[in-house]
Amino acid sequence: MENIIDVQNLNYSYGSGELQLQVLRGVDLQINRGETVIMTGPSGSGKTTLLTIIGALRVASDGHVRVFGHDLINASEHTLTQTRLNIGYIFQQNNLLRSLTAVQNVSMSLELRSGYNEKRRLEESAAILDAVGLGDRLHYLPDQLSGGQKQRVSIARALVANPKLVLADEPTASLDKASGQEAVEILQRLAQEQGTAILLVTHDYRILDIADRVVELEDGIIQPATT
Secondary structure, eight states: OEEEEEEEEEEEEEEEEGEEEEEEEEEEEEEETTTTTEEEEOOOHHHHHHHHTTTSSSSEEEEEEEHHHHEEEOOOHHHHHHHHHHTEEEESOOOOTTTTHHHHHHHHTTTTTTTOOOOHHHHHHHHHHHHTTTOOOOOOOOSSHHHHHHHHHHHHHTTTTTSSSSEETTTTTTHHHHHHHHHHHHHHHHHHHTEEEEEEOOSOOGGGGGGEEEEEEEEEEEEEEEO
């Protein structure tokens, strides 16, 4: 299978000198096209730091990080930008703009895409919202939606541009069991249809069954957990 993430011997520290704190220690992680990988581990183990490095939101300088064939270690801003365009992001706080409707929030993910006029952006955003079960909520503002519905909007926003990879950081943390399970099942189904890989960080052990593979990050070191 095509390897879209290849992390080898990645180290990352915050601060310098006596105040330096190493959060990632020789991390190795490979993810294939279309694979769903869940990463678990205690708070402070470096999960979000690793996610942001893979997502080209944070630059590392020690180790080997290749995403879609691009080397992200000491990468140029152009390389980082091109990498981000092929990644969908989902976070614990859905980060929806309260003044925009659901369809407008989703369409923002297509703003930087060439060949998309406003009509096409809205049509494709409406289609993906329908796919996540919100076809009747297109023109609702975030404050008019439940927590589960807001997270489904964020899933639609992450997937509307057919990314090669979705990075999700605690996407079910603010949801009840039923809403959380529904959200990740929708995410997995749509990602599989698109051939999109998923790397999902969670403390929610109720959703581990959606994964092709589960890895654990502890003390900054990734180790196999379950398969």
